[in-house]
Amino acid sequence: MKRCIIPIFIPHYGCSRQCVFCNQHKITGNTEPVKPEKLAETINRYLMTVSRETTFVEVAFYGGSFTALPADTQCSFLRPAYEALSTGKIDAIRLSTRPDCIDPDTVARLRQYQVATVELGVQSLDDAVLQTANRGHTARDAIRAVELVKQAGFTCGVQLMPGLPKENWHKLIKTTELAVKCRPDFIRLYPTVVLAGTALADMYQQGEFRPLSLDEAVKRCAYMKLLCERNHIPVIRTGLQASRELEDSAVTVAGPYHPAFGELVDSHIYYLVVAHALEQIGLPPASRLNPVIIHFHPQEESKMRGMKNNNLLRWQREYGVVCKLRGDLDHKGSVVIEFNSTKFVGNKSMLFSV
Numbered sequence: 029m030k031r032c033i034i035p036i037f038i039p040h041y042g043c044s045r046q047c048v049f050c051n052q053h054k055i056t057g058n059t060e061p062v063k064p065e066k067l068a069e070t071i072n073r074y075l076m077t078v079s080r081e082t083t084f085v086e087v088a089f090y091g092g093s094f095t096a097l098p099a100d101t102q103c104s105f106l107r108p109a110y111e112a113l114s115t116g117k118i119d120a121i122r123l124s125t126r127p128d129c130i131d132p133d134t135v136a137r138l139r140q141y142q143v144a145t146v147e148l149g150v151q152s153l154d155d156a157v158l159q160t161a162n163r164g165h166t167a168r169d170a171i172r173a174v175e176l177v178k179q180a181g182f183t184c185g186v187q188l189m190p191g192l193p194k195e196n197w198h199k200l201i202k203t204t205e206l207a208v209k210c211r212p213d214f215i216r217l218y219p220t221v222v223l224a225g226t227a228l229a230d231m232y233q234q235g236e237f238r239p240l241s242l243d244e245a246v247k248r249c250a251y252m253k254l255l256c257e258r259n260h261i262p263v264i265r266t267g268l269q270a271s272r273e274l275e276d277s278a279v280t281v282a283g284p285y286h287p288a289f290g291e292l293v294d295s296h297i298y299y300l301v302v303a304h305a306l307e308q309i310g311l312p313p314a315s316r317l318n319p320v321i322i323h324f325h326p327q328e329e330s331k332m333r334g335m336k337n338n339n340l341l342r343w344q345r346e347y348g349v350v351c352k353l354r355g356d357l358d359h360k361g362s363v364v365i366e367f368n369s370t371k372f373v374g375n376k377s378m379l380f381s382v
């Protein structure tokens with residue numbers, strides 16, 4: 029089944045404060061906001077482009093703090109979406125919001141309109157990081173919100189932003205562990221980039237904030253993704269959605285933006301899996317003469333190679349071996365390392381037993 033998201037952009041609607049990193053207009057490429065009275069028309073326009081038999085269609089409210097809007101405004105947005113849902117035109121409704129704008133009344137309203145998924149912009153679970161980002165809520169508020177959303181039976185998503193001011197590896201690990209403990213249904217990782225027109229851009233210009241390098245952001249996101257997946261929580265997105273606007277240095281002032289950020293993270297994870305396996309094998313000095321054969325699922329070849337063969341080059345440089353790739357396994361996520369007729373199985377979960 030294909031998926032079609034009908035995006036309903038509500039830029040900064042309901043936001044009581046301006047988070048230092050946020051500029052929804054830049055992130056979304058100045059997508060036109062949709063007014064409630066135009067919602068039914070927007071839904072119908074999208075529906076003309078999809079085959080309902082083969083497509084799961086979801087209306088998604090994003091770009092603001094949906095549940096911080098006045099109750100009647102929320103209803104004016106939800107009503108047309110609910111009508112489309114109850115007549116079978118669409119399959120689900122989802123929205124994103126702030127963790128401190130979830131309470132029992134809100135939950136009841138969202139249930140009344142049969143919202144399926146609530147995504148919470150948690151960003152960090154460290155109070156100093158949240159305060160510096162001008163979030164206006166604590167880690168405890170976020171944890172409570174996840175509990176409330178899950179107890180009410182919604183699918184619960186959590187968005188995290190590695191690389192915010194005052195974050196370090198220790199805080200990132202703590203945030204990831206706490207997020208995993210909350211058991212959301214999925215997580216999205218958005219490494220912090222410095223967008224024009226934000227307080228973070230001012231902090232950056234004044235030398236008060238240094239964003240993560242691309243390399244460091246990839247490493248941190250790889251760690252987070254591994255920990256989430258090890259705990260059976262899928263990471264459904266890593267990195268901002270690529271767009272022409274974000275490619276523009278007048279928009280993305282600094283930071284680890286890359287149009288294929290998720291691919292870089294997955295490649296780094298494969299680098300780690302194979303590197304770990306090579307260390308376990310303990311290659312003899314003469315290994316330079318014999319290639320190591322890496323078997324994997326054929327659909328994972330580009331991630332295994334790394335961008336511009338980066339993984340192959342690193343294994344050669346760091347372990348003194350020439351690696352040959354064979355996409356001949358029938359399951360994803362594992363590798364078999366073959367050296368001098370001996371085979372060693374490697375996978376992501378082994379990285380945590382180092």
Ligand code: SF4
Nearest residue numbers: 043046047050091092
């Ligand atoms: S991050 Fe969310 S709450 Fe903060 S300004 Fe942006 S849309 Fe509003």
